[in-house]
Amino acid sequence: MALLDIRALRTGFTTATGHVTALHDVSLSIDRGETLALVGESGSGKSVTACSILRLLPRRVARVTGGQILFNGADLLALDDRAMQGIRGNRIAMIFQEPMSALNPVMRIGDQIIEAVRLHRRVTHAEAHARALALLEQVRMPSPRERANDFPHQLSGGMRQRAMIAIALACEPDLLIADEPTTALDVTTQAQILALLKRLQAETGMAMLLITHDLGVVAETANRAAVMYAGRVVEQGPVEALLTRPAHPYTAGLLAALAIETLPPGSRLPEIPGTVPPLSAMPAGCAFAPRCTHAVARCRIEVPVLEPAGSGEVACHARLRVPSPTVIEIEEVAA
Amino acid sequence: MTEPLLALRHVSRHYRTQGGTVRALDDVSLNVAHGQTLGLVGESGCGKSTVARVAMRLTNVDAGEIRLDGEDITTRQGRALDDIRPRVQMVFQDPAASLNPRATIGKTLEAPLIVHRRGDAAARRERVAAMLDKVGLHRDMAHRLPHELSGGQRQRVAIARALMLDPELIVCDEAVSALDVSVRAQVLNLLLDLRETLGIAYLFISHDLAVVRHMSDHIAVMYLGQVVEQGPRDAVWHSPRHPYTRALMASAPSARPGARRLQQASIAGELPSPLSPPSGCRFHTRCPHATAQCRELAPVFTERGVDHWVACHLA
Numbered sequence: 338m339a340l341l342d343i344r345a346l347r348t349g350f351t352t353a354t355g356h357v358t359a360l361h362d363v364s365l366s367i368d369r370g371e372t373l374a375l376v377g378e379s380g381s382g383k384s385v386t387a388c389s390i391l392r393l394l395p396r397r398v399a400r401v402t403g404g405q406i407l408f409n410g411a412d413l414l415a416l417d418d419r420a421m422q423g424i425r426g427n428r429i430a431m432i433f434q435e436p437m438s439a440l441n442p443v444m445r446i447g448d449q450i451i452e453a454v455r456l457h458r459r460v461t462h463a464e465a466h467a468r469a470l471a472l473l474e475q476v477r478m479p480s481p482r483e484r485a486n487d488f489p490h491q492l493s494g495g496m497r498q499r500a501m502i503a504i505a506l507a508c509e510p511d512l513l514i515a516d517e518p519t520t521a522l523d524v525t526t527q528a529q530i531l532a533l534l535k536r537l538q539a540e541t542g543m544a545m546l547l548i549t550h551d552l553g554v555v556a557e558t559a560n561r562a563a564v565m566y567a568g569r570v571v572e573q574g575p576v577e578a579l580l581t582r583p584a585h586p587y588t589a590g591l592l593a594a595l596a597i598e599t600l601p602p603g604s605r606l607p608e609i610p611g612t613v614p615p616l617s618a619m620p621a622g623c624a625f626a627p628r629c630t631h632a633v634a635r636c637r638i639e640v641p642v643l644e645p646a647g648s649g650e651v652a653c654h655a656r657l658r659v660p661s662p663t664v665i666e667i668e669e670v671a672a
Numbered sequence: 673m674t675e676p677l678l679a680l681r682h683v684s685r686h687y688r689t690q691g692g693t694v695r696a697l698d699d700v701s702l703n704v705a706h707g708q709t710l711g712l713v714g715e716s717g718c719g720k721s722t723v724a725r726v727a728m729r730l731t732n733v734d735a736g737e738i739r740l741d742g743e744d745i746t747t748r749q750g751r752a753l754d755d756i757r758p759r760v761q762m763v764f765q766d767p768a769a770s771l772n773p774r775a776t777i778g779k780t781l782e783a784p785l786i787v788h789r790r791g792d793a794a795a796r797r798e799r800v801a802a803m804l805d806k807v808g809l810h811r812d813m814a815h816r817l818p819h820e821l822s823g824g825q826r827q828r829v830a831i832a833r834a835l836m837l838d839p840e841l842i843v844c845d846e847a848v849s850a851l852d853v854s855v856r857a858q859v860l861n862l863l864l865d866l867r868e869t870l871g872i873a874y875l876f877i878s879h880d881l882a883v884v885r886h887m888s889d890h891i892a893v894m895y896l897g898q899v900v901e902q903g904p905r906d907a908v909w910h911s912p913r914h915p916y917t918r919a920l921m922a923s924a925p926s927a928r929p930g931a932r933r934l935q936q937a938s939i940a941g942e943l944p945s946p947l948s949p950p951s952g953c954r955f956h957t958r959c960p961h962a963t964a965q966c967r968e969l970a971p972v973f974t975e976r977g978v979d980h981w982v983a984c985h986l987a
Contacts, residue, residue: 479941524879524881556926590854592927594854597883598882602887612825
């Protein structure tokens, strides 16, 4: 049994101009200890998926209208609020892109970790304090004792992200949802945090849902990847296969953008024409069809569903059979 | 040798704050040649954006000089800057923040022409329409407001605005960093086309090495307010000599399967505070090769290859 099994999840929003559907029958699964990368551009539904799992969407405007989210076999959507609180931050933890806005600005780092521990565990303050220091050491926070007494604004971006990871790990979760955890960081800090997440995963055996728009990050960290476009999973499979033999033209387009690493400087870059359609004005048929150079008549009429293809799945009427030439040739940057 | 279009000579810019003096730029020298692109890379807080502000004459400098086409513009103030502004324009990172949300695209594009008294109303309208064509937007966009456009379209508008006065140099400060990858290529291609057809020079500032390599003829790498390496693109890209440049390159994740090399690549430690930069070489606290000399003596910027300059005792 998969640790997390999302089946045909549908999430919608009520806006000033009417109801829009943000997720269309999203199905994903994550095994214990595995890392699944959720890839896509702004507005593709990555974060809505994550927030649907943890039931963090604002109730006033957002609603899950269909599907199941099975965690260890139990449907999270059927839990009452109290039971959900027992899962959130305990069995499933989450870290966010912007640690400065996710951390409490007027609470010391150590106290924020202690709070997370004591919310779910019956331990004394002293025990929780010891646990907080151990966690700060585990995430390789420099001078952990001193930093525990600091407020978030006194830390660098990288240290803040380490603090947030320490809070997430407080109850040894089975699943960590990381929503663009390194996007706001500089590359050298990003490399440190990615290496840290990998090491922690090896130590604890937790599974990870890694949300990112960066295929480089996917290649570095994930076992499998799911590509989202306009609220749908359009392709998923093992990372190696997805990056070398993409079957969906959108995946291939994202990969082609990486050609910037290898093309002669100043030469024309491959583009995906147009832009992502707004949720309120989705085209009929495949949402990518208006930007797709492979689109056939059927693409504009009928929404393609995920079907097995190679070692993964793809939702496309005009799937690619030729391996993408752009990725295989990427040269190694001089180290 | 001909004069560079833009030259910074030993420029320093210090900001006095409550916590002490931030040495945002310390003895920085850079050249942008006519019709060429200088790529400037570095991490947050290294001084990239201060270079942009200095180049735009949006801030004064504490030492050094700024030359535009050989002419010293370091101390120009007020109206004396009027004949410089049209020649040097800027594109910012976030077009949602740099465009007036209440002005139509047409008004925004027309504004520079009005300020600099170019043409009558009819001529200005025609120029706006022609510029929208040039950046690949429909002429009807002139009647729209920024929030009605996508991120990529807004950045095209920001580029069009920078072009309205036929500048010789455009300073692009993280101009594609806020864009999704599928749109990023469109905007980079537009910038390349404009350089080709109009002969514009760019000071192209980015934290993304791959983008800088693609766009630039020369590359300069900054760390904590100083340029640590500078040279022709291929020299810096293929044989980087400063340990920081090498660390930057090794830290960027690549999507090539099998190219997993994070553990061995990344540099340790935190960026020191620009309030109290380390003694000697500023990189020595994080440099795997640092020696006693590096801790005490600041390295001199030295030519180590043809026009390839490095500030490192060990290069």
